[in-house]
Every structure is written in C-alpha cells, then in structure tokens.
Amino acid sequence: MTKRIAVGTDGSYWGDAALGWAARHACVVGAELEVHQADRRYVDIPADIPTDAGIGATLRSMPMLPVRILRSGPDPVGTLVGASADADLLVLGCRGHHHGTLGVGRSVVPVVTRAHCDTVVVRGMPASLHGRTRWITAMVRGSAEDIDVLAKVAKLATSLQSKVRVVHVTPPAGPRWLPEQLGSATVLERAAARLASLAPKITPELRSLACQPPEAAVACPDTDLLVIGDTRLTDRNHLDPMTKAALYHSRSAVLVVRN
Missing domain, CATH: 3.40.50.620 (HUPs)
Known part of the structure; x- marks a missing residue:
C-alpha cells in the first residue's frame, strides 16, 4: 500500500516550511503527498500571498512526486484531523499568518491531540x-x-x-x-x-x-x-x-x- 503524507498550508512562512518538509520527506520515503490548502473564503490570507499559497513554487523542483491538492473547508482543525484518518503522517506548521511570533497557532494543539496518525509540527532553525x-x-x-x-x-x-x-x-x-x-x-x-x-x-x-x-x-x-x-x-x-x-x-x- 502506498504511503500518504498529509500537510496543511496557508502560504505563511511556517505553512511553506511545513509543505517543504513534507514534500522532501515524501520523496525520501516514497510517499504520496496530500496538500490541504487554506481557502480564502474562510481564512484571512494576505493579498500578496499567491492564489496557490506558494504550492507551485515549492513543488516545482519535485516533478516526480505524486501530489494531490485539496481546498480546506471552514474548519481547518476538522480538515486536518479528518485527513489524518487515512494518512501515515500529518504535517503542519507551528503557526500561520495571524498567530504572532512566539508559541504555536491556535489550531496546532487541537490537531495534535485529535490526530489519528503520527504528527509533525514544523518549527526550528533553518539548519x-x-x-x-x-x-x-x-x-x-x-x-x-x-x-x-x-x-x-x-x-x-x-x-x-x-x-x-x-x-x-x-x-x-x-x-x-x-x-x-x-x-x-x-x-x-x-x-x-x-x-x-x-x-x-x-x-x-x-x-x-x-x-x-x-x-x-x-x-x-x-x-x-x-x-x-x-x-x-x-x-x-x-x-x-x-x-x-x-x-x-x-x-x-x-x-x-x-x-
């Protein structure tokens, strides 16, 4: 059975970091990547963020990686928890556009506590x-x-x-x-x-x-x-x-x- 890695991104710095981490890891372990993109209808995303939330730019260097892109609904926690039910690994950034510069975003702990599979929260230094x-x-x-x-x-x-x-x-x-x-x-x-x-x-x-x-x-x-x-x-x-x-x-x- 093909492995599946699910990742959520909103085009923020940490959303991009989570997407990049998940994509690189999927390449290493031979997994499919399922990207859940935040929907502007439900999430306040800055106007200068690309309409694809930077997904194309991140994945351009991985043309052979099997990717499926889905739009998230009005409940990002529910979307990611639901995705975790069929995934081998769930990846998310430590915070999004409007969650300050310290700590974690309001969705992180609820997702980690409710996820059905292993969860990676991407944070840390560039190295x-x-x-x-x-x-x-x-x-x-x-x-x-x-x-x-x-x-x-x-x-x-x-x-x-x-x-x-x-x-x-x-x-x-x-x-x-x-x-x-x-x-x-x-x-x-x-x-x-x-x-x-x-x-x-x-x-x-x-x-x-x-x-x-x-x-x-x-x-x-x-x-x-x-x-x-x-x-x-x-x-x-x-x-x-x-x-x-x-x-x-x-x-x-x-x-x-x-x-």
Whole structure:
C-alpha cells in the first residue's frame, strides 16, 4: 500500500516550511503527498500571498512526486484531523499568518491531540528545517510508549542516514540520589539495546537530563527532528507537559508518535 503524507498550508512562512518538509520527506520515503490548502473564503490570507499559497513554487523542483491538492473547508482543525484518518503522517506548521511570533497557532494543539496518525509540527532553525544537522533526537520515558518512539527513530535514521541521540529527562529534585541515576541509566541502556535490535548499525548518543520540560525541549538544538511519544492514554484532550513544551519551545521539528 502506498504511503500518504498529509500537510496543511496557508502560504505563511511556517505553512511553506511545513509543505517543504513534507514534500522532501515524501520523496525520501516514497510517499504520496496530500496538500490541504487554506481557502480564502474562510481564512484571512494576505493579498500578496499567491492564489496557490506558494504550492507551485515549492513543488516545482519535485516533478516526480505524486501530489494531490485539496481546498480546506471552514474548519481547518476538522480538515486536518479528518485527513489524518487515512494518512501515515500529518504535517503542519507551528503557526500561520495571524498567530504572532512566539508559541504555536491556535489550531496546532487541537490537531495534535485529535490526530489519528503520527504528527509533525514544523518549527526550528533553518539548519534543522532542511535536515543539515543529520541528528534525530528521541525523548524516552521508561514507559511502553518508548517502543513505538524507538521503532520510528530507527526507521527514520536509516532512511535519512542520520545519527541518533536518546534523551531521558527527570525533574530536578535537589541532590542527585544514586537510585535516580541508576533509573535513568537503565532506561537509556534499554533504549540502546532496543535500537541495536532494530538497526544494528546505529550507535546512539545517550544523554540524561535533570530539568523541567521547557529546558529539556531546548537542550539539544543541534537536531533535525525531536521525536516524542504520545502519553495521553487516559485523557485524549490534553498534552502532557513534555510534549507541550516540545511543541512550544523546540528548536527543531517535533514528531509526536501516536500509539
């Protein structure tokens, strides 16, 4: 079955960045690209934005990429969540035309919480947006979600020929006690063993951090993609603090792996 990547764009800076990221990734993994273009009838788009929201300019260098372009309806969240039901990956920018210069747009968290597939929120520095650091960073928690995260990272790192960093974050609690250190070491050792079984050629860098989620989200700026698991097993309407901090503060695109 052909893979499908769905992406939403409104012609804004981050909309263009999401479209470019999704198109490049589709080329690498051999997927179809489904573009959901914001409709001027429902969204206030500046007059100087091309009528195709810059889609033609972005895709001109990828003539062999299979692309389907659809107009979004009046509910962009519903459009993207609906697209995620049949997609292998959903990609969106961290904000649009009218969402300021900090944080994320009002549609991002609702889409991530409701999406049926893995979701990438594109943000970060130019080097990471274009895959120049050649690093993928995985956040592990010592829970069942790590299995899916590491499987995704192994596959991506193999396809993109990237190096892998595995990070385990614990909250600071005064002096470091030996059991805490052993706990973090065990989590990282298990993650390394799991990666070795999935992709024997990958030798990950292991890093333990004792900090709050916003600090952890920016602790590894030299990465192309930050991969984190979906921990919303009981509450499907709210993101956990680490995932939310990653979406708001990461210096790279964030991949939220759906269980």
